[in-house]
Amino acid sequence: MSDVAQQFDIVIVGQGMAGTLMAYFLSEAGKKILVIDNHFEGSSSMVAAGIVNPITGKNFVLSWRINDFLPVARRVYDEISKKLGIQAYVEANVVRTLATPADENIWLSKSAEPITKKYIVEHQDVSEFECKVQPSFAYGELTHSFHVNWRQILEGFRELWKASGAYLSEKFDHQQLNITTSSYQYRGLSFNEIVFCEGFKGKDNPFFPNVGLAPSKGDVLLVKIQGAPFTKMYKDGIFIVHQYDDVYWAGSDYKWNCESDTPDPEAYEMIYGELKRILKIPFEVIDHIAAIRPTMRSRRPVFKVHETYNGMYFFNGLGTKGSSMGPYLAQQFSNYIIHKNPEDLKI
Incomplete structure (x- = not known):
């Protein structure tokens, strides 16, 4: 710790999706x-495919506040791409199967609705999947969708912040946080404010009990599919999303009230079985990974200001749609931390 400066404006605990975005905005605003x-490898942010999908669910509804979130997400990921010298996200339409006439009818009705039709491709193109997947009754195709390279983003910022003395690689011990009327101290460090962005482990934060976190486990298979190559995301029960070369992300499943990030054999069999059902060409499983998502009972993210301790905050619950909502909300809540405008507390 000797190479880390001892005085800071703000400490961010946790470097998953929420913590990274919060730290990015605060740093860009000039905060130290x-x-x-x-560096928990089982972090859901490290495992996520980072899918941004404007229309979701079996009834093909517009994702919550997607019209607000999408422009900010694209701008922020473009900024991050330039800052880190990476491709932070990949534009990719979503092709989803419509298994029944009823599904197709719902899809066609959504194609005519003003709020959803701009996200729906009028004449879908599924040619890259022909002879490679089992044919469906019909297909729908979404545009304005993409997937975010979270592993590259997290690793890129980690190295950047390490190089500037803005990163401490250790597990935070809440019991060692000393709170005074004017500042916080922690293991020889002094700072004015602290933001907890601890993912599913936030449920054990002693300063913010009972915030409504309901963690859910997700398993994912990384598979090699030679001779695909799929540039679009494919949705048929599970998602199949291109990662690099001929490697694809396949998943994921949900298991509630499970806090073990050990890969689950039952989940493996489920995803493997789905791939066998979907694909007509050979595939090879190269990895099976699992993580715990910081989902909320309310299905909405949370930003809390501590009722007693000035300058203490809690940002969490981005869940499965964090790649779309995260940039907008992290920007909004970082603005609150800087300017203390109550309007920025509204979700």
Whole structure:
């Protein structure tokens, strides 16, 4: 810790999706930040495919506030791409199967609705999947969708912040946080404010009990599909999303009230079985990974200001749609931390 400056404006605990975005905005605003994280490989942000999908669910509804979230997400991921010298996201339409006439009828009705039709491709093109997947009754195709390279983003910022003395690689110990009337101290460090972005482990935060976190486990298979190659995302029960070369992300499943990030054999069999059902060409499983998502009972993210301790905050619950909502909300809540405008507390 000797190479880390001892005085900071703000400490961010956790470097998953929420913590990284919060730290990014605060740093860009000129705040002297320190990120504390133990580089947990089972972080849901490290495992996520980062899918941004404007229309979701079996009834093909517009994702919550997607019209607000999408422009900010694209702008922020473009900024991050330039800052880190990476491709932070990949434009990719979603092709989804419509298994029954009823599904097709719902899809066609959504194609005519003003709020959803701009996201629906009028004449879908599924040619890249022909002879490679089992044919469906019909297909729908979405545009304005993309997937975010979270692993590259997290690793890129980690290295950037390490190089500038703004990163401490260790597990945060809440018991060692000393609170005074004017500042916070932690293991020889002094800072004015602290933001907890701890993912599913936030349910154990002693300063913010009972926030409504309901963690859910997700398993994913990384598979090699030679001779695909699929540029679009494919949705048929599970998602199949291109990662690199001939490697694809396949998943994921949901298991509630499970806090073990050990890959689940039952989940493996489920996803493997779905791939066998979907694909007509050979595939090879190269990895099976699992993580715990910080989902909320309310299905909405949370930003809390501590009722007693000035400058203490809690940002969490981005869940499965964090790639779309995360940039907008992190920007909004970082604005609150800087300017203390109550309007920025509204979700």
